[in-house]
């Protein structure tokens with residue numbers, strides 16, 4: 001791991017929302033990045049961040065409270081590294097404008113994730129896919145670029161499956177999610193819809209889980225991503241949990257491991273080597289618990305500062321080969337923290353060196 005020789009100025013687009021606020025919390029005191037600009041919709045632009053935002057958790061950093069919220073244009077926002085927590089209704093156009101203006105956009109929105117020349121990256125799982133940026137710049141003529149992180153529920157599934165796929169070859173996975181209310185942003189799901197309830201539908205979520213998983217676990221062949229040959233089936237549910245998406249999986253393999261072999265593989269996993277030592281990388285990335293009743297969102301959501309995935313209940317399956325449960329913080333690992341780790345990996349591997357000069 002190479003630490004940068006200078007601190008990078010960064011901006012957050014969509015800074016007033018649930019994910020935007022998580023960026024602000026996680027960037028406070030960051031060793032490599034200085035948060036210098038915040039931006040949101042025209043409703044918020046021109047106000048101080050403190051007055052534009054209903055701050056949700058902990059103390060709002062005083063330096064950020066005083067920042068003026070800018071409009072989301074590259075003319076207004078000058079930082080070379082731009083974290084986007086924009087609503088998907090606007091992310092497509094806005095993120096492209098920043099990439100065309102020479103900025104590196106780290107996006108949480110769904111808009112570009114499945115484009116063939118856009119990296120969809122969980123650093124430990126497929127950090128090598130960042131190399132697609134070179135094709136993206138050539139294809140689109142962008143001096144900057146867009147790197148996306150995955151849907152928050154599939155992030156949990158992909159991190160648990162990655163070591164098992166490498167070792168034993170996953171062929172089928174049946175996934176059921178229980179997704180926290182914070183996944184719907186702020187103010188999100190009305191309390192009278194969710195309290196004491198489970199809602200068996202999250203718009204567009206199941207297709208995203210199914211398609212993003214095979215791109216994440218796919219192989220970069222020097223030109224493109226070859227999707228992993230895995231048959232996927234997902235059921236997505238909203239539950240009355242504040243933070244933490246829980247994912248139950250039944251998995252079939254080319255070479256079926258015993259539960260003990262799977263546990264050993266999960267415990268030993270470190271993931272993509274260049275991630276080790278990065279400021280936001282949790283150690284371990286996967287926390288494997290032996291208790292019969294873990295993981296639990298309430299107890300495990302902040303493992304590894306919200307960046308670790310907690311796994312438990314690894315056991316034989318009646319339908320396929322193995323079943324397990326994984327859980328992680330949807331707003332941290334599944335969104336803002338994942339983006340920050342992507343940015344750290346890009347900086348540490350020299351992939352933003354040209355940007356420094358722009």
Ligand SMILES: NC(=O)C1=CN([C@@H]2O[C@H](COP(=O)(O)OP(=O)(O)OC[C@H]3O[C@@H](n4cnc5c(N)ncnc54)[C@H](OP(=O)(O)O)[C@@H]3O)[C@@H](O)[C@H]2O)C=CC1
Pocket residue numbers: 013014015016017018019020039040041042043044045072084085086087088090091108109110150151152182183184185186187330331334335
């Ligand atoms: N919450 C989660 O767990 C996850 C969310 N994501 C994705 O991250 C993104 C942000 O999600 P989340 O924070 O939950 O959503 P929120 O609804 O809480 O926040 C949306 C943000 O987008 C801004 N915005 C809305 N419309 C415009 C516009 N026309 N121009 C500029 N800015 C605009 C809002 O600004 P204003 O306050 O001014 O309206 C706000 O800052 C979404 O794309 C979401 O799908 C991805 C993974 C997980």
Ligand SMILES: N[C@@H](CC(=O)OP(=O)(O)O)C(=O)O
Pocket residue numbers: 108109110150151152153179180182183184202205208330
């Ligand atoms: N849909 C997710 C959060 C989210 O915004 O996902 P995506 O970025 O894939 O749209 C949830 O409701 O929990």
